[in-house]
Amino acid sequence: MFFHGTMKVNEKGHLEVGGMDTVDLAGQFGTPLYVYDVALIRDRARGFKQTFDKLGIEAQVAYASKAFSTVAMVQLVDEEGLSLDVVSGGELYTALAADFPPERIHFHGNNKSREELAMALKNGVGCIVVDNFYELELLEEICESLAAKTKILLRVTPGIEAHTHDYILTGQEDSKFGFDLQNGQAETALQKALNSSWIETLGLHCHIGSQIFDTTGFILAAKKIFEKMAEWKEKHAYEPKVLNLGGGFGIRYTEDDDPIQASQYVEEIIGEVKKQAEHYSMNMPEIWIEPGRSLVGDAGTTLYQTGSRKEVPNVRNYLAVDGGMSDNIRPALYQAKYEAVLANRALDKPEETVSIAGKCCESGDMLIWDLPLPKAGEKDILAVFCTGAYGYSMANNYNRIPRPPVVFVENGESKLVVKRETYEDLLRLDLPINEKIKN
Numbered sequence: 193m194f195f196h197g198t199m200k201v202n203e204k205g206h207l208e209v210g211g212m213d214t215v216d217l218a219g220q221f222g223t224p225l226y227v228y229d230v231a232l233i234r235d236r237a238r239g240f241k242q243t244f245d246k247l248g249i250e251a252q253v254a255y256a257s258k259a260f261s262t263v264a265m266v267q268l269v270d271e272e273g274l275s276l277d278v279v280s281g282g283e284l285y286t287a288l289a290a291d292f293p294p295e296r297i298h299f300h301g302n303n304k305s306r307e308e309l310a311m312a313l314k315n316g317v318g319c320i321v322v323d324n325f326y327e328l329e330l331l332e333e334i335c336e337s338l339a340a341k342t343k344i345l346l347r348v349t350p351g352i353e354a355h356t357h358d359y360i361l362t363g364q365e366d367s368k369f370g371f372d373l374q375n376g377q378a379e380t381a382l383q384k385a386l387n388s389s390w391i392e393t394l395g396l397h398c399h400i401g402s403q404i405f406d407t408t409g410f411i412l413a414a415k416k417i418f419e420k421m422a423e424w425k426e427k428h429a430y431e432p433k434v435l436n437l438g439g440g441f442g443i444r445y446t447e448d449d450d451p452i453q454a455s456q457y458v459e460e461i462i463g464e465v466k467k468q469a470e471h472y473s474m475n476m477p478e479i480w481i482e483p484g485r486s487l488v489g490d491a492g493t494t495l496y497q498t499g500s501r502k503e504v505p506n507v508r509n510y511l512a513v514d515g516g517m518s519d520n521i522r523p524a525l526y527q528a529k530y531e532a533v534l535a536n537r538a539l540d541k542p543e544e545t546v547s548i549a550g551k552c553c554e555s556g557d558m559l560i561w562d563l564p565l566p567k568a569g570e571k572d573i574l575a576v577f578c579t580g581a582y583g584y585s586m587a588n589n590y591n592r593i594p595r596p597p598v599v600f601v602e603n604g605e606s607k608l609v610v611k612r613e614t615y616e617d618l619l620r621l622d623l624p625i626n627e628k629i630k631n
């Protein structure tokens with residue numbers, strides 16, 4: 193069985209998370225429901241941060257909030273002393289609303305607008321990760337008009353292919369992100385940034401991909417970047433204070449996935465950066481990393497109620513749930529794989545193989561293919577594991593399905609942190625073209 197974090201099965205045979213019976217949670221808050229194991233999020237955060245602390249390395253661990261951004265999550269990140277990545281005005285707004293210290297916010301994105309950059313500067317955001325020449329010029333202009341200085345990292349693409357699904361690969365040279373390290377663009381950007389009196393260039397950033405299971409890619413990236421940094425030290429008398437190696441640390445969605453521990457990623461990355469710094473006689477930079485998925489992914493479980501069945505003799509049995517690609521688009525978008533159990537009969541032996549269908553009008557709206565499960569009836573609760581990253585954050589209103597609520601559980605207590613969307617919420621922005629509307 194695929195239990196993790198604080199999960200266990202109680203005397204009723206029900207799945208428990210954070211000391212809470214998930215069948216009770218489904219009863220209290222309804223389904224679909226996102227449940228987060230807060231102790232596991234804290235554990236994951238400490239796994240990264242404490243390894244740097246223990247080894248005495250100056251570092252920032254920035255949670256990539258695009259994986260799951262809500263006020264409560266941002267506050268939890270603050271409680272754990274992490275920094276925070278945002279990639280849009282909306283994520284920044286969420287962070288500021290949660291009273292997250294702006295100096296520990298890093299602002300990413302390949303097409304930040306004038307308004308977004310101005311919002312960041314006015315609110316004292318600690319670091320802007322500059323992605324392209326357009327942004328560099330725009331930023332300089334906005335700094336000047338606001339008479340505000342800013343700190344930046346330059347995002348570079350070192351041309352490393354991380355082994356992962358193509359759609360979520362961002363570190364290769366044919367990428368929409370960042371300045372190319374090999375063809376001279378990164379160096380030109382550095383010169384421009386160094387010439388600016390408004391901009392302080394803290395260092396370099398790269399993000400080589402997602403769902404990466406070892407450190408080979410990070411080590412290669414560090415090597416390539418140090419090669420250039422050594423060159424630039426000679427030419428421009430510039431040594432970066434910060435080297436940000438991005439996120440992408442893998443998690444175990446199914447038993448086929450085999451990621452290493454957070455501490456091992458961190459130790460190996462530190463080892464390589466130290467080695468490179470010594471090799472080129474450069475200062476040891478601060479190391480920044482940006483885990484998203486690995487902080488929240490396996491801490492999230494989605495609870496659904498099972499409903500209709502369709503049996504296609506000799507082909508497949510479909511079992512439908514009361515959600516789908518509206519609350520978890522990853523299977524449709526990336527052919528992502530998940531595992532699941534019946535939360536109300538967690539110890540029952542599998543009796544059949546079913547494929548879990550969502551309720552959206554889209555043949556591709558399938559959550560799990562060929563899942564061994566006890567024979568599920570009309571009123572069973574299906575718990576899909578590891579939905580904590582890019583589930584709620586990519587949730588949508590396709591078919592005008594309201595988005596599910598989010599509940600945090602910890603030490604036998606539950607706390608609603610995002611309310612269920614209502615039908616009224618769905619109409620909140622709609623405007624009629626005539627008087628015939630009911631209210």
Ligand SMILES: *Cc1c(COP(=O)(O)O)cnc(C)c1O
Nearest residue numbers: 256399402439440482483484485
């Ligand atoms: C998406 C992203 C991350 C987080 O990636 P995960 O795979 O969720 O760890 C970190 N940094 C940048 C720049 C990103 O775009």
